[in-house]
Amino acid sequence: MADVGTLNTTSAGIDAVAPKLGEGPSGPRPRPAVSARNIMLYGTLTIAALYYLLPLYVMVVTSLKGMPEIRLGNIFSPPMEITFEPWVKAWAQACTGLNCDGLSRGFWNSVRITVPSVIISIAIASVNGYALANWRFRGSELFFSILIVGAFIPYQVMIYPIVIILREIGIYGTLTGLIVVHSIFGMPILTLLFRNYFVSLPEELFKAARVDGAGFWQIFLRIMLPMSLPIFVVAMILQVTGIWNDFLFGVVFTRPDTYPMTVQLNNIVNSVQGVKEYNVNMAATILTGLVPLIVYFVSGRLFVRGIAAGAVKG
Amino acid sequence: MTGQARAGRPNKLLRNLNAKIASIPMILTALVIFVGGTLWTVFYSFTNSKLLPRLSFVGFDQYERLWAAPRWVTAIENLAVYGILSLIFSLVIGFMLAALMDQKIRFENTFRTIFLYPFALSFIVTGLVWQWVLNPDFGIQAVVRSMGWTSFTFNPLYTPEIVIYGILIAALWQGTGLVMCLMLAGLRGIDEDIWKAARVDGIPMWRTYLFIVIPMMRPVFITTIVIIASGIVKVYDLVVAQTSGGPGISSEVPAKYVYDYMFQAQNLGQGFAASTMMLVTVAIIIVPWAYLEFGGGRKRG
Numbered sequence: 218m219a220d221v222g223t224l225n226t227t228s229a230g231i232d233a234v235a236p237k238l239g240e241g242p243s244g245p246r247p248r249p250a251v252s253a254r255n256i257m258l259y260g261t262l263t264i265a266a267l268y269y270l271l272p273l274y275v276m277v278v279t280s281l282k283g284m285p286e287i288r289l290g291n292i293f294s295p296p297m298e299i300t301f302e303p304w305v306k307a308w309a310q311a312c313t314g315l316n317c318d319g320l321s322r323g324f325w326n327s328v329r330i331t332v333p334s335v336i337i338s339i340a341i342a343s344v345n346g347y348a349l350a351n352w353r354f355r356g357s358e359l360f361f362s363i364l365i366v367g368a369f370i371p372y373q374v375m376i377y378p379i380v381i382i383l384r385e386i387g388i389y390g391t392l393t394g395l396i397v398v399h400s401i402f403g404m405p406i407l408t409l410l411f412r413n414y415f416v417s418l419p420e421e422l423f424k425a426a427r428v429d430g431a432g433f434w435q436i437f438l439r440i441m442l443p444m445s446l447p448i449f450v451v452a453m454i455l456q457v458t459g460i461w462n463d464f465l466f467g468v469v470f471t472r473p474d475t476y477p478m479t480v481q482l483n484n485i486v487n488s489v490q491g492v493k494e495y496n497v498n499m500a501a502t503i504l505t506g507l508v509p510l511i512v513y514f515v516s517g518r519l520f521v522r523g524i525a526a527g528a529v530k531g
Numbered sequence: 532m533t534g535q536a537r538a539g540r541p542n543k544l545l546r547n548l549n550a551k552i553a554s555i556p557m558i559l560t561a562l563v564i565f566v567g568g569t570l571w572t573v574f575y576s577f578t579n580s581k582l583l584p585r586l587s588f589v590g591f592d593q594y595e596r597l598w599a600a601p602r603w604v605t606a607i608e609n610l611a612v613y614g615i616l617s618l619i620f621s622l623v624i625g626f627m628l629a630a631l632m633d634q635k636i637r638f639e640n641t642f643r644t645i646f647l648y649p650f651a652l653s654f655i656v657t658g659l660v661w662q663w664v665l666n667p668d669f670g671i672q673a674v675v676r677s678m679g680w681t682s683f684t685f686n687p688l689y690t691p692e693i694v695i696y697g698i699l700i701a702a703l704w705q706g707t708g709l710v711m712c713l714m715l716a717g718l719r720g721i722d723e724d725i726w727k728a729a730r731v732d733g734i735p736m737w738r739t740y741l742f743i744v745i746p747m748m749r750p751v752f753i754t755t756i757v758i759i760a761s762g763i764v765k766v767y768d769l770v771v772a773q774t775s776g777g778p779g780i781s782s783e784v785p786a787k788y789v790y791d792y793m794f795q796a797q798n799l800g801q802g803f804a805a806s807t808m809m810l811v812t813v814a815i816i817i818v819p820w821a822y823l824e825f826g827g828g829r830k831r832g
Contacts, residue, residue: 262631266645269704272660273648279663291674292663345557352550360554360561367565369761369817373789373806375568377584377799382563401560408557433549462653464768465786469794479655483772486659499663506656513651514644521643521712524650 280500287495307501313484320501323481334396335456338403346411347437368405390472399460410526414448454516454523458509478505576803593804606783609695614763625710633718647708658772661701691781717751760816785809
């Protein structure tokens, strides 16, 4: 039967073999592997995929070339001599303003911003979502509505008052200040996420625990938390990529020595002085994109869920 | 919400107290940052604050100055062009990719991964990559010229008239994967029987999509449009990374105008007025959506 399947590619082929088949095949006709429809389908998808992959290819290729080779060739030609020097330079020596210690400074700043911001924003939002789902009080829905509407307000509208507040508290320009800002702006979408998740859990569980005398925190820690690992992972993916990729808050709320990686990257690449070292720039760009890319590739399907749930942010 | 104290059952009150304490960060954020911050900015947009906010009211002067500034007008025009085109193109491209992906294809995961990965990257990274791909001396223009077509010109980032399209290309590269994902989820939600019925009736595929499937996906489209639109108004990083608003002021956008006036030109009043205009824009988008989505009739508060 397999032979027949391969012969069936065109109607001419079918006509040629049909008399020899006698009674004819039984069961549904096998779908031809190569048809006009499939060529169109996979052709279009492949061309689209190439378009999406092209910049990644260009980035990698450029970052592995030496400067003389870049000046000679075009951006699509593969490197003749692979060199990792641009990567080393981008990481350890590239200059932003007065500092010449490369992206490593920004990388560690970003780590020190992202880790606490993710933990704090998820901790606060999960409790919020739990309170909104199971312990509603008068006004709770109102605050929640304000929060959700607030997610649509352009950040620019709220930035200056926050600058004033942070300055008054004395944490403007510090990493702590930026962590607070990320926790605040992560709240709407995360709270929505957790609230919807906790609402979907069977209410009987909650009721049974209350009958047994468990309180607000006990139910949260002993019953809700163990059941909500998936949503925590989704929230984490959302926050790690979102906070790592942030630029606006980084540039507003930090100073040069506390710049996150994105801000530092932009300063390295778009600096006006000196010769433009395109290979170093591209290596720096890949380095900055690496963390969210790793998160994306490792988490796969969960990433899709995360952005579908939190696409409102950003 | 202090009036709760006189509730009859102390037991219930105590339990609610815990929830309230736990909700303090949320309440503070909602009231102080979202409501307070917004009102503060709108309020101060009617003053002539320069380096520091100060309370000397000038009425609508800041707004008059704003709309008389060529830089702001350019920013609004850019936003309009960028917004309308990116809305149309991301919906069309996103839907077409999703429709192709929905044909029970092989390697679906691979294709989805490829289409979506740019979304994991920041706008800064996206902008810098496309700045490089569109570089006139090394990028697409140079490549086509080196193949023999020496008069070929494709230099959007250094041509004031079309620079916004250069930014649009990068934005679509970054964002269409997300639209594709949302649309694919919407298509998967359509009952298989609809397709069977359409096939039995002999309706061609494209007509089924256009007149049956797309109308059925209305909620998905509305959500997607709101997501794209609220992202459009905020566009900032991409422009900074790709062109820094140049050449000249030709790729200026409102978000960048606000930032520059607040933190660089030390002209807070202008910054506040411009950001208030951004708020108005968003309200124009969101209010009709909220009305459609929630029908005005809210459940209990």
